Amino acid sequence: MFANNSNYNVRPILYYDDINPHSRAVLMILNMLDVDIELRAVEMIKGEHLKPAYAKINPALTVPTMVHKDLIITGNAIFSYVCENNDNEKANQLIALKCYKRHCCVLSRLFFESQVLHRIHGHLMTDLVRKTIYQTDVDYHQKKVEHAYDVMEAYLSDSQFMAGSVLTAADISFVACLGALDMMFPIDGDRKRWEKLNDWYRRMRSLSIQKINEFGIEKQRQIVEYFAKFQFKSDIKRFTTGLRESQIPGFPSRPDRCSVSIQTVSGAEPTLDILSIKNNI
Amino acid sequence: MFANNSNYNVRPILYYDDINPHSRAVLMILNMLDVDIELRAVEMIKGEHLKPAYAKINPALTVPTMVHKDLIITGNAIFSYVCENNDNEKANQLIALKCYKRHCCVLSRLFFESQVLHRIHGHLMTDLVRKTIYQTDVDYHQKKVEHAYDVMEAYLSDSQFMAGSVLTAADISFVACLGALDMMFPIDGDRKRWEKLNDWYRRMRSLSIQKINEFGIEKQRQIVEYFAKFQFKSDIKRFTTGLRESQIPGFPSRPDRCSVSIQTVSGAEPTLDILSIKNNI
Structure with a gap:
């Protein structure tokens, strides 16, 4: 769809929390398409998505958020973005571009x-x-x-x-x-x-x-x-x-909201590396 | 995006209720693009969107729904559909296809x-x-x-x-x-x-x-x-x-829900015919 994508060779960043279904869905798609990405955990239970640092990236405070160079993509638009960026058979099937x-x-x-x-x-x-x-x-x-x-x-x-x-x-x-x-x-x-x-x-x-x-x-x-x-x-x-x-x-009786800054946990998601999509679907 | 659209020359049907923001937004886009469409009112206050006749078209019961030949499009996907079907400068601008x-x-x-x-x-x-x-x-x-x-x-x-x-x-x-x-x-x-x-x-x-x-x-x-x-x-x-x-x-104190069938009110939306989009935006 967008052949001249200047962002193609830049590694995207995904702010996510896997207690959140949208984040899990994006992680699954990224795994299926074998996309190289930097993962940054946003602990929603600690209110990290409500902090000013996150609001600057995504003022709607929704999780996940994908940042790719100067582009910020949120919500289910991330699926379209990832699939359109990986113009192969599997990506085309996932978003049915053809x-x-x-x-x-x-x-x-x-x-x-x-x-x-x-x-x-x-x-x-x-x-x-x-x-x-x-x-x-x-x-x-x-x-x-x-x-x-x-x-x-x-x-x-x-x-x-x-x-x-x-x-x-x-x-x-x-x-x-x-x-x-x-x-x-x-x-x-x-x-x-x-x-x-x-x-x-x-x-x-x-x-x-x-x-x-x-x-x-x-x-x-x-x-x-x-x-x-x-x-x-x-x-x-x-x-x-x-x-x-x-x-x-480990959980306090009342979570200490907004007390933790966003931290990079790149590479801390072992499931992403060890899984591969089955071919029989 | 989709050059071989066999539905192009078939008039789409829009099930809508203009008390609903999504319906109003679609009506505005249709007006801007001067799309020929058959309008069918779904009176949500009477529960018409909850009736089996509507559920057969759109089981999620959300309003609006666009039916174009054998395609059923719902939610904000209607914007993409309408704009991609009207591949002109205005449509491209609205969904930023280029x-x-x-x-x-x-x-x-x-x-x-x-x-x-x-x-x-x-x-x-x-x-x-x-x-x-x-x-x-x-x-x-x-x-x-x-x-x-x-x-x-x-x-x-x-x-x-x-x-x-x-x-x-x-x-x-x-x-x-x-x-x-x-x-x-x-x-x-x-x-x-x-x-x-x-x-x-x-x-x-x-x-x-x-x-x-x-x-x-x-x-x-x-x-x-x-x-x-x-x-x-x-x-x-x-x-x-x-x-x-x-x-x-005219409103009863308690609306008689699900009592009215979906009726075609094609042409009953005078605002669609008399309005035109200003050029200076």
Whole structure:
């Protein structure tokens, strides 16, 4: 699309936090496309994204943010940017640059994720962390989440993936968010109502990049359980790692917000180096 | 971008409701590009977007939805679709197809609108309509809205428009939402804090397409005031029309949700025919 990209040979920087679904989705895409990038962690639980240093980069204070030379890209626009910058077969498939219909479909799905799915996720997680499980209107949230599951089931009604017959950025974007919602409201709780969604999620979980997702979801689960004062109903065994016990005691009862500056943790994301995308999707 | 578009000569259909900012923004873009389209009204206040007939078209139940032959496009993806389908100078400017940096910037802004601005707007309006002004936490909403104003002020820190030096779809998208928020929390309430935003809004309001926006905002104001049991503080004179008195008595005290089928009102949007975009932007 943009042949004369002067930024092509400059290493981009990604400000991210893998407790955040958008960050996980971008990390998965970067891994699939084998993009060389500098990772800078922004610990949202410590309020680092609310600090003036981060606001200067991205005044909307959303995470992740990609900085590539003098360009600043935010939100799901990062998918388009990364794919257009890596003009190969895999990138073209992910954002469907060569197929008119699927490109429009992928964009529509990414805007659904931003406008609806991410909002449902954010509202639920914020309520759990701020109000604990006891003050959260779980029925309200369940209704919203189940509506989102119904929408995704409908998207799969006549195709194998969220935006057609092949895996795209829409699938990656959805699975990052769904993985967190599924902890609270497991989609296998109603295999008939969400039959295609269950099948899609099983296929998505078989991808090697899903390890990046699960690594972040596990962190997210620890944080939410700690502040919300409860344990998720979902398949705990799937997430149980040695990390859990050692990390939880580290959280103060009230996080010291905005107390830590943004630090470079380039190269500190081992999952990015050791994973490779399976070919059979 | 997509030269072989077989849908080019088929008239698209837009399901819309001009009480909804996304619909207003799309109507403004369509007017600017002089696109021939069939308009179908979806009365959200009557719950028409929640009916099975609409869910078959767009299971996410969001408004607007564009249907073009066998393509269904939703959310802010409609901007990209319409502009890419009208490959002329004005369309290229709006989505910045010929300029790498501004294209990424426009997309980032459109995702900010979906993820943050539209969410803040939706939450405020839903609370006002459902809870009335007396049960709405106005301070909470004011804080959120003012943050959005701060972000937009920052976007304008070194450029005349939201995504660079010329008007783009980002400006249209933002002004549709801002027009509604400004009723409740006028940006000229603090001309120093939002100096550039006030100047941008003044320029946006001088465009002839703003009449489409104001027509919808007026409807939105009537509905919200009626259900929220109060009058907005903003410049009421600007919005006072003969319509107001005659429409308010028409609303039942509790709207009969899902009782009306989707009806074609093609050609019933007079503002679309009589307006033309000014050249001096």
